Amino acid sequence: MEPRKSQEFLDNSLNQVRDLLRKHQVVERMVQAQDSRKHALIESLVHRQNLAELRNRLTRLHPADAAYVLDNLPPDERAIAWEQVRGPRGGEILLELSEGVRRQLIEATPADELLTLLRALDADDLAYLAEDLPAETLNECLQTLTTDERSWLASSMTSAADSVGALMSNVMVTVRDTDTLGQVLEQLRALDELPPHTDKLFVLDRRGLFCGVLPLPSLLRGRPDALVADLMAAEAVAFRADDSARDAAQAFERYDLVSAPVVNERGKLAGRLTVDVMMDYLREKTSDELLKLAGLSHEEGLFTTIWSSARNRWAWLSLNLITAFVASRVIGVFEHSIAQLVALAALMPIVASVGGNTGNQTTALVIRAIAMGQVTAANIARLMRRELGIGIVNGLLLGMVVALFALLFYHNAALAVVIAGAMLLNLLIAAGVGLAVPLTLHRFGRDPALGSSVLLTAATDSMGFLIFLGLATAFLL
Amino acid sequence: MEPRKSQEFLDNSLNQVRDLLRKHQVVERMVQAQDSRKHALIESLVHRQNLAELRNRLTRLHPADAAYVLDNLPPDERAIAWEQVRGPRGGEILLELSEGVRRQLIEATPADELLTLLRALDADDLAYLAEDLPAETLNECLQTLTTDERSWLASSMTSAADSVGALMSNVMVTVRDTDTLGQVLEQLRALDELPPHTDKLFVLDRRGLFCGVLPLPSLLRGRPDALVADLMAAEAVAFRADDSARDAAQAFERYDLVSAPVVNERGKLAGRLTVDVMMDYLREKTSDELLKLAGLSHEEGLFTTIWSSARNRWAWLSLNLITAFVASRVIGVFEHSIAQLVALAALMPIVASVGGNTGNQTTALVIRAIAMGQVTAANIARLMRRELGIGIVNGLLLGMVVALFALLFYHNAALAVVIAGAMLLNLLIAAGVGLAVPLTLHRFGRDPALGSSVLLTAATDSMGFLIFLGLATAFLL
Numbered sequence: 001m002e003p004r005k006s007q008e009f010l011d012n013s014l015n016q017v018r019d020l021l022r023k024h025q026v027v028e029r030m031v032q033a034q035d036s037r038k039h040a041l042i043e044s045l046v047h048r049q050n051l052a053e054l055r056n057r058l059t060r061l062h063p064a065d066a067a068y069v070l071d072n073l074p075p076d077e078r079a080i081a082w083e084q085v086r087g088p089r090g091g092e093i094l095l096e097l098s099e100g101v102r103r104q105l106i107e108a109t110p111a112d113e114l115l116t117l118l119r120a121l122d123a124d125d126l127a128y129l130a131e132d133l134p135a136e137t138l139n140e141c142l143q144t145l146t147t148d149e150r151s152w153l154a155s156s157m158t159s160a161a162d163s164v165g166a167l168m169s170n171v172m173v174t175v176r177d178t179d180t181l182g183q184v185l186e187q188l189r190a191l192d193e194l195p196p197h198t199d200k201l202f203v204l205d206r207r208g209l210f211c212g213v214l215p216l217p218s219l220l221r222g223r224p225d226a227l228v229a230d231l232m233a234a235e236a237v238a239f240r241a242d243d244s245a246r247d248a249a250q251a252f253e254r255y256d257l258v259s260a261p262v263v264n265e266r267g268k269l270a271g272r273l274t275v276d277v278m279m280d281y282l283r284e285k286t287s288d289e290l291l292k293l294a295g296l297s298h299e300e301g302l303f304t305t306i307w308s309s310a311r312n313r314w315a316w317l318s319l320n321l322i323t324a325f326v327a328s329r330v331i332g333v334f335e336h337s338i339a340q341l342v343a344l345a346a347l348m349p350i351v352a353s354v355g356g357n358t359g360n361q362t363t364a365l366v367i368r369a370i371a372m373g374q375v376t377a378a379n380i381a382r383l384m385r386r387e388l389g390i391g392i393v394n395g396l397l398l399g400m401v402v403a404l405f406a407l408l409f410y411h412n413a414a415l416a417v418v419i420a421g422a423m424l425l426n427l428l429i430a431a432g433v434g435l436a437v438p439l440t441l442h443r444f445g446r447d448p449a450l451g452s453s454v455l456l457t458a459a460t461d462s463m464g465f466l467i468f469l470g471l472a473t474a475f476l477l
Numbered sequence: 478m479e480p481r482k483s484q485e486f487l488d489n490s491l492n493q494v495r496d497l498l499r500k501h502q503v504v505e506r507m508v509q510a511q512d513s514r515k516h517a518l519i520e521s522l523v524h525r526q527n528l529a530e531l532r533n534r535l536t537r538l539h540p541a542d543a544a545y546v547l548d549n550l551p552p553d554e555r556a557i558a559w560e561q562v563r564g565p566r567g568g569e570i571l572l573e574l575s576e577g578v579r580r581q582l583i584e585a586t587p588a589d590e591l592l593t594l595l596r597a598l599d600a601d602d603l604a605y606l607a608e609d610l611p612a613e614t615l616n617e618c619l620q621t622l623t624t625d626e627r628s629w630l631a632s633s634m635t636s637a638a639d640s641v642g643a644l645m646s647n648v649m650v651t652v653r654d655t656d657t658l659g660q661v662l663e664q665l666r667a668l669d670e671l672p673p674h675t676d677k678l679f680v681l682d683r684r685g686l687f688c689g690v691l692p693l694p695s696l697l698r699g700r701p702d703a704l705v706a707d708l709m710a711a712e713a714v715a716f717r718a719d720d721s722a723r724d725a726a727q728a729f730e731r732y733d734l735v736s737a738p739v740v741n742e743r744g745k746l747a748g749r750l751t752v753d754v755m756m757d758y759l760r761e762k763t764s765d766e767l768l769k770l771a772g773l774s775h776e777e778g779l780f781t782t783i784w785s786s787a788r789n790r791w792a793w794l795s796l797n798l799i800t801a802f803v804a805s806r807v808i809g810v811f812e813h814s815i816a817q818l819v820a821l822a823a824l825m826p827i828v829a830s831v832g833g834n835t836g837n838q839t840t841a842l843v844i845r846a847i848a849m850g851q852v853t854a855a856n857i858a859r860l861m862r863r864e865l866g867i868g869i870v871n872g873l874l875l876g877m878v879v880a881l882f883a884l885l886f887y888h889n890a891a892l893a894v895v896i897a898g899a900m901l902l903n904l905l906i907a908a909g910v911g912l913a914v915p916l917t918l919h920r921f922g923r924d925p926a927l928g929s930s931v932l933l934t935a936a937t938d939s940m941g942f943l944i945f946l947g948l949a950t951a952f953l954l
Contacts, residue, residue, distance in 0.1 A: 074859065188694075188698050220671075309863070310871050317834065317871065328824060331826070342812040360930075405805075
């Protein structure tokens with residue numbers, strides 16, 4: 001293993017692997033093109049040597065880095081590389097892959113090989129992979145677990161996807177409050193290794209219930225005959241399995257936690273959360289928001305095939321098409337007005353476009369505030385007044401600029417007044433809809449990012465055209 | 478202190494503080510309204526009692542929670558609450574506040590009080606606050622530091638904002654490779670406390686150069702007479718002060734690090750990075766992207782005043798206005814065609830709107846890929862082929878649907894063919910521009926999120942109108 005840190009290192013590794021793959025493919029093509037037995041033999045040796053080199057390069061990488069390389073290879077090359085690198089550490093690599101790629105590689109792995117590499121994982125990691133595994137393989141894996149592990153796995157798999165229960169691990173070190181530090185150290189020495197991210201031990205009382213945590217520094221600095229009960233912190237941050245994962249992640253951030261216990265309602269220790277898992281969770285959530293805003297599922301990577309990517313985008317584009325048709329029909333109603341005053345056709349997109357952009361600013365702000373847990377019932381009224389206030393200020397200002405523009409090109413004062421009024425009204429609508437859409441989606445338990453932008457633009461386009469053309473028809477014609 | 482974890486707890490705290498503030502303000506108003514001396518005395522007692530209760534409530538909170546409450550109060554109430562809670566823990570609270578609020582509160586604090594609360598912080602935290610502090614106050618603070626701390630602070634402050642140097646801390650524990658574990662434990666017991674997030678100690682060789690790390694578990698489980706050199710891991714992930722902070726944060730995520738050394742080119746230990754700081758950094762970066770896409774500065778919170786928020790949005794809206802004017806002039810050129818065939822006015826926004834949305838999908842995907850470090854020179858050509866491929870598939874499909882729509886409402890086959898063609902061409906332009914804009918911004922060292930969306934929509938609007946109206950003028954009139 002050669003864990004290194006930089007993007008440069010990763011890119012170099014990726015390029016080296018791709019070079020090896022290219023060599024391999026050139027030979028492959030030569031082998032296929034030639035019939036001669038002798039040639040085939042030589043080539044097949046070169047061939048094998050290439051693959052050995054490839055395997056060698058890949059297995060020297062940290063599992064997370066190997067996953068990076070696999071994630072960034074085109075599908076055909078990825079399949080060849082995966083064949084070389086799967087093996088004892090295949091399971092660890094699977095854990096680190098992006099979702100779509102993981103599913104693809106699991107499908108491409110023969111059942112028996114899959115079983116072998118899954119057996120190297122503990123119940124915890126298995127739970128993480130469970131939903132991507134074929135049912136039979138999963139069942140066979142379960143056979144090799146202890147009863148405890150199996151029941152833990154079952155409860156973890158039935159936890160809601162965005163709950164603490166789905167993210168917690170069953171690997172943790174517990175000590176008794178009546179033990180001395182010396183006894184605790186003995187106990188630790190008897191273990192093969194400490195679980196990763198152990199910055200504190202969990203303390204149980206005589207009834208076996210969770211009663212506090214013993215930070216490792218206290219253990220290190222305390223005297224061997226000191227009692228755990230005297231050094232432990234009783235006021236530790238603990239979670240419930242049904243707590244929201246997002247809240248828990250925010251608590252990890254707020255209190256700078258490395259690990260924390262999950263406790264059930266009777267005070268029994270149910271599992272352990274660690275900062276790496278919470279960081280992954282948070283990162284996935286926030287970077288997904290960007291894609292969701294644009295109507296993309298987070299499963300689409302840079303190398304998803306054209307056909308499945310195109311389909312991935314249809315739901316959103318269909319909705320967009322329908323709203324565009326509605327906007328088009330709004331204009332259609334006023335065709336008579338446009339025929340009389342063609343300037344309307346040239347000016348109407350300005351009202352719609354600026355409305356859309358200001359609304360998107362409001363929406364982005366609200367989505368972020370929701371994600372940060374800053375939107376409370378008390379805040380909403382204030383927020384609404386504020387966004388409408390900004391809408392009035394900007395509506396008056398932008399309205400004046402647009403009016404000047406209209407005056408400059410069409411020398412029509414009445415038209416200038418109409419477009420300024422339409423601008424102000426549409427900016428107020430943009431502020432209202434920009435607030436209402438994400439808040440409503442959130443209220444009904446939907447992701448506020450998904451679809452906000454298309455619904456908002458639908459409103460500002462159609463209303464922009466309606467207000468402007470309506471005012472123009474009423475006052476100018 | 479009562480550190481609790483849930484959003485509910487935070488919201489309750491916020492509401493309690495607001496209730497106390499409201500009581501305080503009611504009394505305040507009564508005091509102002511009444512002249513009678515006797516009344517004033519009674520009210521002033523109640524008044525003082527309210528404030529004491531408020532202070533009591535606030536000081537019981539974890540600094541991070543107190544910061545949450547302050548962040549979410551309206552500015553006037555925030556000022557009153559801050560007056561009560563600043564004091565010995567004021568500095569810690571300042572560290573946790575959002576940028577805009579922090580600046581506001583620092584401005585509102587008298588110089589001598591500010592100095593007192595800053596003196597409670599170490600050089601590390603001071604470096605974090607430095608850019609928000611008045612120059613005089615900062616200078617006075619520097620006087621109280623040791624020479625070492627001062628030089629460290631200077632180098633940290635001159636580090637580029639997005640570099641490891643700006644995020645590293647100078648608080649760390651080092652041991653010698655020739656020490657025994659027993660000696661290391663002695664050394665740890667002599668310290669007041671271990672720095673937070675100490676999961677490993679940094680090992681120096683006889684020349685004082687960094688040579689490896691000693692994980693706490695090894696220290697706990699090893700025999701007292703074992704040598705540090707025998708138990709340390711020499712192959713640790715280490716950073717340079719001028720490494721990119723984003724790369725470092727990704728390395729923390731990839732290798733599940735809790736802390737890591739920063740080493741200079743001569744192998745000398747320069748500082749320490751910890752997971753909490755990297756997590757904050759990553760979180761700030763990703764959630765800013767959402768706002769940047771909408772042209773908002775990340776300093777705008779939910780309670781920024783209307784006036785300064787309105788100004789915050791002008792740069793973006795001005796650009797939007799200019800591009801909308803350009804689009805409007807494109808249509809203006811074709812006014813003659815529209816006068817002849819009014820259907821063009823109703824259909825043209827469809828071409829522009831669908832183009833904008835498909836382009837935004839491409840842009841969101843590319844921005845995310847850049848943020849994840851997945852865009853390499855080798856990938857770009859492939860990415861371009863892929864997005865253009867999706868553009869062709871979706872362009873043909875959506876073009877057909879739009880053609881049917883046009884046929885249905887206008888019974889004009891030639892018009893239907895023209896709009897289908899315009900749709901296909903504009904989707905190809907959207908794919909090209911959607912790729913080119915964030916990649917170009919990134920290439921020139923600009924943030925790919927900032928401005929991508931407005932530039933893209935400018936292109937798809939203007940080009941959409943130009944292509945559709947141009948084709949119509951050429952073939953239909």
